[in-house]
Amino acid sequence: MGYYDVRxxxxxxxxxxxxxxxxxxxGVICKxxxxxxxxxxxxxxxxxxxxxxxxxxxxxxxEKVCGHSGNSGFTxxxxxx
Numbered sequence: 001m002g003y004y005d006v007r008x009x010x011x012x013x014x015x016x017x018x019x020x021x022x023x024x025x026x027g028v029i030c031k032x033x034x035x036x037x038x039x040x041x042x043x044x045x046x047x048x049x050x051x052x053x054x055x056x057x058x059x060x061x062x063e064k065v066c067g068h069s070g071n072s073g074f075t076x077x078x079x080x081x
Contacts, residue, residue: 045072 011023021031029040036055051068067074
């Protein structure tokens, strides 16, 4: 199975509107998933990126971050209070 090449991705304006996603200057792609924001962070690993789900409180503070399995960074849930 091939992986999405985040490092060399270029999100067009149409992609941003269609997928409700943005990309910053470092290549990090953020997508609004409703209850959380999913971040694809370019990494030097087998799939080329790590994926994190970032949950926020109602006042905009980070509540928890969940690292997906297969990440080269953390793969569990970190809570912030």
